[in-house]
Amino acid sequence: MRLLSAFIVGLVFGAGIAISGMINPAKVLNFFDIAGTWDPSLIFVMGGALVTTFVGYRVVLRRDAPVIEERFQLPTARDIDARLVGGSAVFGVGWGIAGFCPGAAVPALGSGKAEVAGFVVALLAGLWVARTVRDRQAGKGALA
Amino acid sequence: MTGFETEFTPLQSLAGGVLIGLSAVLLMFFQGRIMGATGILSGLVTGTAPGEKGWRAAMVAGMIAGPLLVMALTGQMPAVEVPVSWPMILAGGFIVGVGVTFGAGCTSGHGVCGNARLSPRSLVATVTFMITCGITVYVIRHVMGG
Numbered sequence: 495m496r497l498l499s500a501f502i503v504g505l506v507f508g509a510g511i512a513i514s515g516m517i518n519p520a521k522v523l524n525f526f527d528i529a530g531t532w533d534p535s536l537i538f539v540m541g542g543a544l545v546t547t548f549v550g551y552r553v554v555l556r557r558d559a560p561v562i563e564e565r566f567q568l569p570t571a572r573d574i575d576a577r578l579v580g581g582s583a584v585f586g587v588g589w590g591i592a593g594f595c596p597g598a599a600v601p602a603l604g605s606g607k608a609e610v611a612g613f614v615v616a617l618l619a620g621l622w623v624a625r626t627v628r629d630r631q632a633g634k635g636a637l638a
Numbered sequence: 639m640t641g642f643e644t645e646f647t648p649l650q651s652l653a654g655g656v657l658i659g660l661s662a663v664l665l666m667f668f669q670g671r672i673m674g675a676t677g678i679l680s681g682l683v684t685g686t687a688p689g690e691k692g693w694r695a696a697m698v699a700g701m702i703a704g705p706l707l708v709m710a711l712t713g714q715m716p717a718v719e720v721p722v723s724w725p726m727i728l729a730g731g732f733i734v735g736v737g738v739t740f741g742a743g744c745t746s747g748h749g750v751c752g753n754a755r756l757s758p759r760s761l762v763a764t765v766t767f768m769i770t771c772g773i774t775v776y777v778i779r780h781v782m783g784g
Contacts (some may be wrong), residue, residue: 499668504697506672507661507746508704512716515655517705520719521644524767526775531641534749535651540749542655543662547754560670560686568745570753571742574762581645582748588737589745590774592730593722596738597675597746599731600698603706605718612724613731618683620735621676623692624658625684 497560508601514539517602519593526590590621640780641721644753662751669693676738741767 504574515521515535524533561629594613602610604617662673669679682694709715720727738744741763743752748767752760 496645496669496693500693501666501696501700501703503661503673504666504702505704506657506664506700506709507697508701509703509708510654510657510659512708513657514651514703515647515716516654516658517646518644518717518719520641520717520721523775524641524644526772527641527779528772529653529776530779531643533644534640535644535647538648538651539655539658542652542760543750544655544754546656546659547662547736547782550659551666551754552665553781554663559668560666561668563670565670566731567672569672569752569757569759571744571759574759575741576761578742578759579766581737581739582735582763582766583770585734585737585741586772587774588730588735588772589656589767590730590771590778591722591733593720593755594730594734595675595745596734597701597744599669600675600679600701600720601678601705604709605715607718607720609720609724609727610675610718612643613727614751615730616728617735618679620732620737620741621680622683622731624736626682626737631700632774633691 499562507597508604510543511601512604513596514542516598517605518596519598520600522595523590523593539623644719645701646722659749659754662746662754672751674743674751676744676747680739710733737767 511517516539525530525536568584592613596617599610599613665673667673673740678697681690685691705716727781743763748760753764
């Protein structure tokens with residue numbers, strides 16, 4: 495049940511990424527290229543996703559618990575710190591260089607293009623290195 | 639490196655956006671979790687707890703199958719045009735991986751789910767990465783490459 499529902503969630507997400515045009519880095523980069531070949535389509539992606547999620551969460555979170563797990567696991571972090579802002583700033587730079595964000599690159603693997611696979615491998619390497627560094631820092635902090 | 643025109647697709651983009659939102663709502667309904675590509679992928683790469691990887695792998699399989707389903711239904715594979723060079727692809731991928739780890743989320747986690755929960759953290763993260771992405775594209779296309 496958990497695997498099946500996760501697969502279906504992924505399927506709907508991937509179809510959305512494909513239909514919306516987020517799957518296409520040329521389109522994503524053009525959204526940010528207001529001074530050049532601007533394509534405002536991504537405003538509509540964000541708008542459709544945000545309104546749907548906002549309304550859907552209101553309905554779902556009225557329940558006592560999700561269907562499979564015992565409780566909702568919502569993020570509890572509240573701090574707006576240098577790590578959040580710095581990390582997000584770095585992410586934006588990488589996004590602007592390659593044109594893929596993580597959620598768009600995974601569905602794009604279905605295109606079979608070597609560049610997409612290359613991006614995902616580099617992304618996973620970046621995730622792994624950063625997680626390792628972060629965990630090591632956390633370990634030091636705990637000892638100190 | 640200059641770009642090339644892409645077609646303005648408000649209706650498809652809106653419909654696709656609704657599906658992305660629907661997937662986030664479904665994950666909250668079934669598992670009570672935020673739909674964030676960063677969390678899904680990093681759980682796959684570095685997760686150690688039992689039961690952490692199976693459902694994430696199933697979701698990634700679904701994500702890859704999504705566009706193929708669209709192709710089966712419409713007879714057309716959605717365009718994936720990569721207008722940048724290999725070094726940029728690899729450097730960009732690594733930088734994105736580092737950034738989303740420290741920023742604790744990306745376009746799906748912060749941009750869609752967090753903002754839909756009216757989280758101030760997610761709003762700050764989203765505004766930040768949209769601005770630095772815009773600046774980066776401007777510098778690459780209009781300052782360096784032109």
